[in-house]
Structure formats: structure tokens, C-alpha cells
Amino acid sequence: MKKVYGLAMTAGLAAGMSMGGVALGQEAKEPAASATTGEVAAAATEQGSTNVEEASESESPFGVSLTLDYTTGYYFRGFVQEDCGLILQPGLTLSYTISETEDYSLGVYAGVWNSFHGQETGEDTESEWKESWYEIDYFGGLTLGLGEWEFGASYIVYTSPSDAWEHVEEVNLSAAFDDSEYLGAWTMRPRTLLAFETGSNFTDGADARPGTYLELGIAPGPDAAFGETTVEIRFPVTVGFSLHEYYEDADGNDDTFGYAQFGAKAGIPLDMPSGMGEWTLNVGASLLVLGRNMRDYNEGDGHEFIGTIGLAVEF
Numbered sequence: 001m002k003k004v005y006g007l008a009m010t011a012g013l014a015a016g017m018s019m020g021g022v023a024l025g026q027e028a029k030e031p032a033a034s035a036t037t038g039e040v041a042a043a044a045t046e047q048g049s050t051n052v053e054e055a056s057e058s059e060s061p062f063g064v065s066l067t068l069d070y071t072t073g074y075y076f077r078g079f080v081q082e083d084c085g086l087i088l089q090p091g092l093t094l095s096y097t098i099s100e101t102e103d104y105s106l107g108v109y110a111g112v113w114n115s116f117h118g119q120e121t122g123e124d125t126e127s128e129w130k131e132s133w134y135e136i137d138y139f140g141g142l143t144l145g146l147g148e149w150e151f152g153a154s155y156i157v158y159t160s161p162s163d164a165w166e167h168v169e170e171v172n173l174s175a176a177f178d179d180s181e182y183l184g185a186w187t188m189r190p191r192t193l194l195a196f197e198t199g200s201n202f203t204d205g206a207d208a209r210p211g212t213y214l215e216l217g218i219a220p221g222p223d224a225a226f227g228e229t230t231v232e233i234r235f236p237v238t239v240g241f242s243l244h245e246y247y248e249d250a251d252g253n254d255d256t257f258g259y260a261q262f263g264a265k266a267g268i269p270l271d272m273p274s275g276m277g278e279w280t281l282n283v284g285a286s287l288l289v290l291g292r293n294m295r296d297y298n299e300g301d302g303h304e305f306i307g308t309i310g311l312a313v314e315f
Contacts, residue, residue, distance in 0.1 A: 086118030211246030
């Protein structure tokens with residue numbers, strides 16, 4: 001979405017419409033059920049891929065979520081932002097539960113997500129301290145829970161402090177279904193994300209048209225007990241599609257299939273002193289498989305292996 005704009009422009013001139021220059025978020029991250037990514041945000045949401053967290057289950061309606069991830073490759077919905085060097089991605093989300101009953105819940109959230117690169121990824125700034133600050137995203141939205149369903153709506157602005165690409169704006173709609181009551185240990189945790197590009201800049205290049213993106217995902221896997229510790233094990237699968245002009249090549253031809261990502265992740269709770277919040281160590285690996293136009297963006301590479309390790313803290 002965003003980053004793709006800067007890097008992708010360079011690759012696109014060389015390969016017809018490159019993928020190596022896109023920058024937006026999320027390694028193609030798996031977005032949280034309620035929002036972005038990314039990316040996100042989501043993911044967080046996803047994607048990181050853009051990332052929005054649910055409100056704390058404590059008595060307070062306020063929630064704070066802090067994340068810090070290291071990844072070996074940063075892709076946003078198939079658009080490569082960076083695939084070498086140091087990549088650190090911190091994020092902050094603030095949430096507030098407006099109302100909650102046995103039948104429904106309503107909440108709001110806002111936050112920021114960043115990507116810092118050891119390489120000067122497409123930077124075009126004269127400020128030395130901004131050269132490695134590839135991206136900062138601002139997002140806010142609503143979540144609505146109705147029984148087993150959770151719906152989300154958010155607005156995201158993807159920006160690049162290093163001027164690697166022009167900012168991109170987007171409206172996201174999401175839905176997730178808790179199927180554990182019906183499938184038990186075989187629960188799939190299905191979710192979907194629909195993104196509409198707004199503004200005058202777009203993920204697939206400066207000369208492209210505003211696109212509409214569809215993401216489908218599942219995250220099967222058990223919760224495994226190791227003594228007194230319960231580890232969340234997931235095998236997420238995410239597929240991204242262009243519904244309208246989202247994965248265009250240099251000639252303006254749109255490719256419906258953008259990418260598919262197959263992963264394995266483990267969330268390990270850490271024992272911390274009382275009052276320091278809930279800490280989780282997240283470790284994951286995934287295989288990213290790219291569509292035709294995305295292979296061009298990535299200089300002909302059709303797949304990528306990505307490893308991620310990070311910390312999440314919730315208050």
C-alpha cells in the first residue's frame with residue numbers, strides 16, 4: 001500500500017512494474033481480527049500488516065498495546081519494502097471499550113506503527129536521522145462484536161519520514177468469525193479484510209489508479225499446554241486479491257491474484273511481575289508466494305521465506 005509506492009516505482013521502471021519498491025506494511029502481515037495491520041496494521045492490520053488489539057479484559061475500559069518485531073523481510077500485501085539488513089517494527093495501539101454486554105461490544109482504537117531499516121531503503125531525505133525511518137502509519141477505527149462475529153472499520157495513513165514514497169490513504173473494513181463453538185479443536189478462525197485506496201497516491205505506483213483490495217485468511221492451530229504455560233500455536237494462511245486496479249503493472253493491466261502466505265507462529269506468554277502487563281514472545285516463519293505482477297515488482301522472484309520474532313505487551 002504505501003511503501004510500495006517508492007520502491008515499486010524504481011523496480012517498475014526497470015521491470016515493467018516492480019514489486020521491490022512497495023512499502024506498506026506488514027510483511028503481508030496477518031491483521032488482527034478487528035482491524036488493520038499491519039498488517040497492520042495489520043497487518044498490523046496483517047498486516048502487520050498495519051496491527052489492532054482488542055480492549056483489555058480488565059475492569060478498566062482502557063487498553064494499551066505495545067509491540068516490537070524484528071523481521072527478515074518486509075512485504076506489504078506482496079509488495080516488497082525491504083528484504084535484507086536490519087528491520088525493526090515498533091507499534092503502539094490505544095483502545096477504549098465504549099460498551100460491552102453479553103450480546104455485543106463496541107470499542108474504538110487509535111495508534112501508530114513504524115518500520116526502521118538498517119539499509120537506506122529508497123530514502124530521498126536530506127535529514128540524516130530520518131534516513132532509516134522508512135515508514136510510520138497512523139490509524140484509528142471502530143470495532144463491533146456481535147456474538148461470534150467481530151466487525152471493524154478503520155482509516156489508515158501510510159507515510160514515509162525518509163521520503164521513500166508518497167503517503168497513501170486507505171479505508172479498511174474487516175470481519176472475523178469465532179467458529180470454535182462449532183469446530184472445537186479444528187477451529188479455522190476465518191477473517192476477511194476489504195481495503196479501499198483514497199487520496200491521490202496508490203500502492204502500485206504514482207501513475208496507477210485507486211485500487212480495491214480483498215484479503216482472506218484463516219489461522220488454525222491448537223493451544224498447547226507446557227506445564228503451567230499455555231502456548232498459542234497457529235498456522236495462518238493469507239491470500240490477497242485485487243478486486244479493482246490494485247495489482248497493476250506498468251501498462252495498467254491488473255492481476256487479480258496478488259500473493260499467498262503460509263506460516264507457522266507461536267505465542268509464548270512470559271512470566272512478569274504484577275503490574276507490568278501481559279508479555280508475549282512471538283516467533284514465526286512463513287512462505288510468501290507471489291502473483292505475476294508481484295513477481296515483476298520483486299525482480300522476478302516468485303517466493304520469499306520470512307522469519308519474525310517480537311514482543312507484545314498489553315496493559
